[in-house]
Every structure is written in structure tokens, then in C-alpha cells.
Amino acid sequence: MPGLSKKIGGQAYGWIYPGPIGAVISPQLQSLKQSGDLPFASSLCGACRDACPVAINLPDMLLTLRAKAKESETVQQKPGERMAMRGYAFAARRPKLFSFARQAGSGLAGMIARDGKISSAPLPPLSDWTRYRDLQAPHGGSFRDRWKKRIENE
Numbered sequence: 001m002p003g004l005s006k007k008i009g010g011q012a013y014g015w016i017y018p019g020p021i022g023a024v025i026s027p028q029l030q031s032l033k034q035s036g037d038l039p040f041a042s043s044l045c046g047a048c049r050d051a052c053p054v055a056i057n058l059p060d061m062l063l064t065l066r067a068k069a070k071e072s073e074t075v076q077q078k079p080g081e082r083m084a085m086r087g088y089a090f091a092a093r094r095p096k097l098f099s100f101a102r103q104a105g106s107g108l109a110g111m112i113a114r115d116g117k118i119s120s121a122p123l124p125p126l127s128d129w130t131r132y133r134d135l136q137a138p139h140g141g142s143f144r145d146r147w148k149k150r151i152e153n154e
Contacts, residue, residue, distance in 0.1 A: 020048035020058045024065065032069050039065035080124050099142075106138045113137035 017025045023038040039062045042048075048058045091098045112118055117134040121127045129135060 020062065021056075024058055024061045027065055027069075032065070032072055036065070036069035036072075039063075039069065078124075102142060 016022070020042055023042055026035045026038055042059070042062050044059045044062060046059050049055065052058065091101050112120075112122070116137050116139070118126075118137055119130060119134050121130045121135060126135065
């Protein structure tokens with residue numbers, strides 16, 4: 001269903017309230033059983049807390065909801081997700097392997113991208129994402145390369 005990538009707000013994810021506040025509110029308004037995966041959709045970087053004009057500590061709330069979801073066993077990690085995370089952890093502990101995998105992934109993404117977007121990813125979990133929206137194709141090199149250039153230009 002390419003073309004649905006124009007959705008904005010929480011409805012694109014199946015819920016009315018978007019972003020981190022939605023990940024806190026929706027499980028409490030609906031139920032953890034119905035929307036308990038939402039608190040796991042955050043990197044917990046703290047940017048939402050920093051941007052909040054009333055200093056709501058959303059990362060702590062998300063952690064609490066994650067713990068409740070795990071306790072009640074309402075959220076089960078899919079076998080594919082578990083395998084992907086184990087593969088990522090394995091590669092992340094080995095810088096040369098990680099760099100190779102990143103370059104290979106960027107090359108593959110470049111081959112399937114059209115007009116800077118990936119409308120159909122071949123494998124889950126990315127194929128689940130591209131079913132409803134386009135994925136931006138990676139560009140500009142690795143973070144380390146871009147950071148090094150930025151430091152050199154200062």
C-alpha cells in the first residue's frame with residue numbers, strides 16, 4: 001500500500017495520541033493487553049522530557065509501563081524480533097563486523113530505494129513498517145563519518 005506514507009499523528013500507528021505521550025496515555029486508556037507494545041517503541045533518549053514544556057518525565061513512565069507489560073506477560077517478543085536483536089548485539093560487539101554489515105545494509109537499501117524512499121522492504125520487521133508507510137533510504141554515510149567531517153570543519 002505505498003502512498004499511505006502521508007499519514008501523520010498517532011493514527012499512522014493505530015492510536016489517536018502520537019509520540020511518547022501517546023505511548024504513555026494509550027495503554028492506560030485502552031489496556032496494556034491492547035496497546036502494551038507502545039511503551040517499547042521509544043529509545044528512551046530523554047528528548048521528549050527535555051522538550052516537554054511542563055517537564056513530564058515520560059522516560060520513567062515508559063519504563064514503568066514496560067515493566068508492567070513484562071510482569072503481566074501482555075507483550076511477547078516475536079521470534080523474528082528476538083533473532084534480529086541477538087544478531088544486532090552480536091555484530092555491535094564486533095566493530096569490523098558491524099561496519100561491514102552497515103555498509104552492506106546501506107548498499108542493499110540503495111538498490112531497493114526509489115526517489116530516496118523504500119516503499120517495500122523485503123523482510124520483517126521493516127516489511128511491517130513499509131506496508132503502511134515509506135521508509136527513508138539511508139544517505140550521507142555513517143554517523144562516525146559524518147561526525148568526523150563535522151569536527152574537521154569546525
